[in-house]
Every structure is written in structure tokens, then in C-alpha cells.
Amino acid sequence: MRTRIKFCGFTDAGDLRDAAALGIDAAGFVFYAKSPRHLDTDAAAALRRVLPSWVSAVGLFVNAEPAEVRRIASHVGLDVIQFHGDESPERCLASVPDGLAWWRAVRMRSAGVLLESFDRFGQAEALLLDSFSHGYGGSGTGFDWSWIPAVRPLPVVLSGGLTPDNVADAIAAVRPSAVDVSSGIQSDDPRRKALARMERFVAEVLRADAKLCQTSTR
Template sequence: MTTAAPAPAPEPRLSSHLNIKVCGMKYAANITEVAALGPDFMGFIFYDQSRRHARPELQAEQVRALPASIQRVGVFVNETTERIQQHVAEYGLNLVQLHGAETPAQCAELQAAGIPVSKAFAVGAEFDFRQLEPYAAHCTYFLFDTKGELPGGNGTTFDWQILEHYRLPVPYFLAGGLSLAHADALRRLRLPGLFALDLNSCFETAPGRKDVPLLTEMFRLLRP
């Protein structure tokens, strides 16, 4: 088995703007255009049931060639630790995002292998924050997405004010149907633990192909 040697994930940056992740990338020219906008994170989905599944279009060399300022995130759903490690090594991933029913034990296993973990949780009308506690010691980040039929990319938002009750020390990404219409509210959003915004399905011309002018405007509004 190929052993992973990922670059360390960045320390949470408490800056004047929220960090931005653009997720669901797969096409070479589109990756280059989006990278030029300067996102903090770029996500690549390695889940074969997703319409944004990165393979076979995605080339490992292009992911590795991204600027060091952009953290490379691999998104997995109920994948084995061995396969995740293989992807980390092949694509030079800095962070893995687990978007399925992964256990705290698997997060700890990846952490012990030197792989930073972001564990995603689906949020509905209510959310029991106690379920996060077994994961907290083994995750660099959490990600909160809208509960829906798919593991992610449902294109709908949840009530962000639920996160006012968040009390754990793990910083998190806010995902779930974020669009240009939310830019002003997101820029003014003040929630405990909020670290980054995850932009995906509402900024596409087709699954996996990002609308660069739309993203450009979103970046301008979020980073005045």
C-alpha cells in the first residue's frame, strides 16, 4: 500500500474575511480559472455516485500543481481508510472530507496516519450537537451541510441560526446551497466556530463545471 505524506492543513485563520472553499472541481481549464480567484480550499469528489465525481477527468498532476496557498481537499463517502490513503498520496491532498457515516474510529485512524480530517454532518430542522463530541478529538474541521437525499450537493440551505448553539473548539465549514443571493448575509454572519464557506452547486453551469464570472462576483462581495 502506498503511504500518504500529506502537507499539513493550515491552522484556522481568524481573519477579516471567511475562508472560501470551492468544491466539486473536475475539469482542467475550469480548475485553472477558479484557482486564479484565490480560494483557500479546493475540493475534489471521489465518490462514484456523485455527478461531480472527479474521475476520470481529473489529473493528479494538475491537483499537485495548484498554488501552495490553496489547500487540496478530497471528498469521500463511506470509503475505506486504505483507499483514502491511496488518494491522498496520488493527488497530494492536504485534507480529507468525510461525507458519509464514517465513525470516530476511522477519523482517528486517518489522523494517526498524518491525514487531517473534516467530518461532514447533515443538518435538518433540528440538530443534536452531542453527536459531534466523539469526533472532536480526531477532526481538524467539521462541515455542516443541508440534510437531503444526497450526501451533499443538494443545493438547499438550512437555518444557520441553529449553529448559534455550537460550543465545541473545532472550527467548521458552512455548506448547503450557498449562492450569490446569500453573499451579504454571509459576509455579516457571526457564528461561533464559523471558519469557512463551501461553494458548490449554486455556482455551476453543469455538474463539476464552475461558473467563473459568478464565482468572481461572489469573491468580490465576500472579500470587499
């Protein structure tokens, strides 16, 4: 099975069209006011209309009120909710409109944190694994991939410091269901994406998958 690709932090329609043309599987919109890539709901809804039907729209939230998450999800047309704060399982479930998938971000301080999260968030579609930081949202730094067990009760979306230079190694080491990147493909402006970096990131994911496929058929 190929590794799915999520690019996060879109604010520009041209960047989003370029990414969709490269074959990404999911595009992330940030609804956290302290992020430089924060969007209001109308801007996010306009970007959502740019996406083809085969690219999922993922909304990133940090400790937002459940009613606000539901309102934004409906207004924008989100396909997946990504919780990136301190939300409990109960708060996550209360925030998600019926039938919508949700992911819970795990800030990786140790292997034990992940094992505990597998137990606590068993109703999530997936866990998104990011490096630990004292703030919220993506950190842009990596963590020890050896903390991730080979056998997992939930799919994992690998995040945290991924770039075109290391994503192939990350896939070989972890074999995640998906990879997630934001700062690793941004331009000098943190609100914009660099097309060359997006192209190379996708190419490296495809190369890693092809290498794994060759290994499994030997």
C-alpha cells in the same frame, strides 16, 4: 480574521486555474462515484498539479474503505480529507494518513445534531455543515443558520445552498471559519464552473468580511 473560501467539485483545469487566481483557499475533489463531479485518482492528481502551494486540496469521500482513502490521499497529494457519509470517529481516524487534517460533514436536521457532532468528532480540524438530505454529498440546499451556536468548540465550514446572492448574509449570521460552495458556482454543465459566479461569490465574501471588520472597530 477573514472568512476562508473553498470551491468544491472541480473537474476542469481551466476552472481550477481561474478559481486559484481569484484567491480561494481550498479546492475540493469528489471521490464519490454517484456524484456528477466524481473524479478518478489520475484525473484528480493531474488537477492537483495545477494548484499553487497556497491552495489546499480537499478530497471528499463517502463511506470509502480506510485503505482506499489513504491510497487516494497519497496518490493525489491531498491536504485535507472531508468525510461526507456515515463514518464514525474511529473510521475517520483509521482513514487519515498521519499528519493530514480532516473535516467531518454534518447533515443538519436540527441544532441537536450539531451539538452531538461537536462531542463525537472532537478530533476533527473542523465540522462542515450541510443541509440534510437522504442522499450523500452536497445537497445544494440550505438549512436554518440559527441552529449554529455563536460559541463553538470546533471551527465550522458553512455549506449547503450557498450562492453569490446569500453568502454575505450567511457570513454575517454565522461568522464561520470558512464557506464551501459547489452547485452555487456551477455552469449549465454540472461538471464545470461559471467564472462570473466564482468572481461574484469571492467578491461577496470579501464584502461581508469588510462589513464585519467595520462593525468590530466602531
